[in-house]
Amino acid sequence: MAHDFDEFHAELRSVAGDLLAKDRSVGWQTLVDAGWVGLEVGERLGGAGATFSEVAIVCQEMGRAASTNSYLGGAVLAVGVLNGLQPSETRDRLLTEVASGTTRLAVALESSEFVPDAEGADRILVVDDTVGVVDATVTPQPVLDETRRLATVTADAVTEVLRFEGDPETAVGLLRNRAATAVACDSLGLSEAMLTATVEYVKVRHQFGRAIGSFQAVKHACADMLTTISVSRQLVSAAIEAVAEQRPDAGVAVAMAKSHACSAAVDIAGKAMQLHGGIGYTWESGIHVYLKRAALNRSLFGSPAAHRQELTKRYSFKGV
Amino acid sequence: MTTHLEKFRSEVRRWCQEHIPPDWRAAQTGVDDEEFVRFQKWWFAELHAAGYAVPHWPAEWGGGMPIAQQVVLYSELAVHDAPRLVLAFVGIHHAASTLLAAGTDEQRRRHLPAILDGEIWVQGFSEPEAGSDLASLRTTARHDGDEFVVNGQKLWASGGKHADWCLLLARTDVQAPKRKGISYFLMDMKSPGVEVRPIRNAIGDSHFCEIFLNDVRIPAANLVGPLNSGWQVAQATLGAERGMTMLELAERLGNAGFRWLVQSCPVDDPIVADRLAQFEIEITGLRGLCTELVEKAEAGTAGPADASIVKLFYSELLQRMTDFGVEIGGLSAHTQLVKSSSSGWESGSWVLDFIGSWEWTIPGGSSEIQRTIIAERGLELPREPSAL
Numbered sequence: 001m002a003h004d005f006d007e008f009h010a011e012l013r014s015v016a017g018d019l020l021a022k023d024r025s026v027g028w029q030t031l032v033d034a035g036w037v038g039l040e041v042g043e044r045l046g047g048a049g050a051t052f053s054e055v056a057i058v059c060q061e062m063g064r065a066a067s068t069n070s071y072l073g074g075a076v077l078a079v080g081v082l083n084g085l086q087p088s089e090t091r092d093r094l095l096t097e098v099a100s101g102t103t104r105l106a107v108a109l110e111s112s113e114f115v116p117d118a119e120g121a122d123r124i125l126v127v128d129d130t131v132g133v134v135d136a137t138v139t140p141q142p143v144l145d146e147t148r149r150l151a152t153v154t155a156d157a158v159t160e161v162l163r164f165e166g167d168p169e170t171a172v173g174l175l176r177n178r179a180a181t182a183v184a185c186d187s188l189g190l191s192e193a194m195l196t197a198t199v200e201y202v203k204v205r206h207q208f209g210r211a212i213g214s215f216q217a218v219k220h221a222c223a224d225m226l227t228t229i230s231v232s233r234q235l236v237s238a239a240i241e242a243v244a245e246q247r248p249d250a251g252v253a254v255a256m257a258k259s260h261a262c263s264a265a266v267d268i269a270g271k272a273m274q275l276h277g278g279i280g281y282t283w284e285s286g287i288h289v290y291l292k293r294a295a296l297n298r299s300l301f302g303s304p305a306a307h308r309q310e311l312t313k314r315y316s317f318k319g320v
Numbered sequence: 321m322t323t324h325l326e327k328f329r330s331e332v333r334r335w336c337q338e339h340i341p342p343d344w345r346a347a348q349t350g351v352d353d354e355e356f357v358r359f360q361k362w363w364f365a366e367l368h369a370a371g372y373a374v375p376h377w378p379a380e381w382g383g384g385m386p387i388a389q390q391v392v393l394y395s396e397l398a399v400h401d402a403p404r405l406v407l408a409f410v411g412i413h414h415a416a417s418t419l420l421a422a423g424t425d426e427q428r429r430r431h432l433p434a435i436l437d438g439e440i441w442v443q444g445f446s447e448p449e450a451g452s453d454l455a456s457l458r459t460t461a462r463h464d465g466d467e468f469v470v471n472g473q474k475l476w477a478s479g480g481k482h483a484d485w486c487l488l489l490a491r492t493d494v495q496a497p498k499r500k501g502i503s504y505f506l507m508d509m510k511s512p513g514v515e516v517r518p519i520r521n522a523i524g525d526s527h528f529c530e531i532f533l534n535d536v537r538i539p540a541a542n543l544v545g546p547l548n549s550g551w552q553v554a555q556a557t558l559g560a561e562r563g564m565t566m567l568e569l570a571e572r573l574g575n576a577g578f579r580w581l582v583q584s585c586p587v588d589d590p591i592v593a594d595r596l597a598q599f600e601i602e603i604t605g606l607r608g609l610c611t612e613l614v615e616k617a618e619a620g621t622a623g624p625a626d627a628s629i630v631k632l633f634y635s636e637l638l639q640r641m642t643d644f645g646v647e648i649g650g651l652s653a654h655t656q657l658v659k660s661s662s663s664g665w666e667s668g669s670w671v672l673d674f675i676g677s678w679e680w681t682i683p684g685g686s687s688e689i690q691r692t693i694i695a696e697r698g699l700e701l702p703r704e705p706s707a708l
Contacts, residue, residue: 195699199699199700199701202701203700203701203702210702211701211702213695213701213702214701214702214703214704216688216691216692216704218701219691219692219695219696219699219701220688220691220692220695222695222699222701223632223690223691223692223694223695223698223699224691226625226629226694226695226698226699227629227632227633227694230605230609230629230633231602231605231606231608231609231633232605234604234605234608234609234612235601235604235605235608237608238604238608256600256601256604256605259597259601260601260602260605305594308593308594308597308598308601309590309593309594309597311597311600311601312587312590312593312594312596312597315582315587315593315596
């Protein structure tokens, strides 16, 4: 059984990697047609009936490609919100429309100030103790990372208010965990891409009559990148599993993965720029795209320090 | 499957509660060598009686515990802060894996049961002029009839003064390229011509030794693997044991180690709490890496740099954590002048633990060597120009 999943995941990873590598900007319809938007939508509503584990794979590949699209807001967050609601006609209609691509939603989860992928969305889901389906005025918030779209959302009209299934606090906690883990996956994929690019470069770039990758200062830096990524990978896998299984203590694994993987990605993209030398600092090299995305990811859905602070609440009694 | 594992876990728990002396740390603090050896041998016998001493050995030699159960065993021993097997370590890991991989039936029959009866081993690899560049070792073994005659000097032989037997690398062909003229021997430490001198290390202990070898005669039957293939034998068996032994250390760091750190910290200080959280995250990552390494080693799918990544990350994390323990402990941390022997690498005597952490970043392939291995084998970066 686990083996079947492994094969399915490897295939999804490979297909996603190929598709996203073709073009940095991917149209919404392409993501819909690939079946990624409806991954977590139930089969009877036109989705794939898959889980967060599969969504996480797509997120990691998005990071690897530094892809510009609306997947985070329109699929990861929107479908997550809808799946957490009490059964209703509106819920099922929206899920069906999202999976088929006829409606694109965005989600105001923690604030209405930096809402991912709100621009061009048909409706905004505003999350509080309930979920408001909102027609909104969307004002783009330009950020240095050109691969992400953030915007301020001002509600003009609330067309419907939907209720969470079960305790709203738990439901919102799960959404935060999903958001943070999705971004951690993105940062992991991004880190892997930067290591791969750096290793390829230092093998072919020659100075002093040798490939610069043969110098210890360079190869040890690459070894540190791999070691850090190996640790990120463990933490991110644990977070994905905890979120997919909706474990009550998933927040611990998520805080660890988000703070580590997103901090590490900035260091790794920065080291990639350094090891690429002058060429790495050029616009054309594209390393800056990754460094900026890594820096934005680190701030999205909780800084590393904020996530660590969550962990430290468990230390207040003596003897964890 | 899971219930079976849980049943095993509760068995181990009960055993730990009944067999680990609650006061062992206090009792083993500041003890002399004789008491350390007595306690280590007693604890090994206790573990062996329960079937917990060599779970990683094949069933026919007294092991055969499934990997998943071994993971549970080491995790529970760490949770219950069991004494660590220090003296038996080289015997049950390096000697056994070498004999199992490359030894003759006779060598296995002679030594594996003896190790279970308490035979102590030491590794005689490094030399004054062969540290990181181990293959340049100069100790020679000259073939003479049914024997080899060994001359040279070994260094950093941990536990050398208590050892019954030595895993010895010596040059048997001085003309051959350096990695092709080395052979692997089992040497009786009671042989005439073997002289052991303890070296005092940075924390004042003397478990590291120099071994002087002066016309020591080793029977040809004690050669392991073919003549002049000692380098290959050593390479094959050095990394093999790393997974489970590292998992045990990671579990100890994650249990008692982290608990002591939290207990010695003002956790209400947000800056201190943040550092603690960073350590907890890194320990969690380390435990994941160790478990994965163990599983991959079992399945034969471990990558060429996996063991080095674990060794490097553990060593430096241990150093950072013990450093923080000293920093946060203030001046009173500096007054802890003794630590309990038989402890893990973190004992809660932070200043000794911190100074002692270089025993991880330097031996067994220094952090620099590990980074080179990770880059060259894991990332396939070009090799440095090296001597033959």
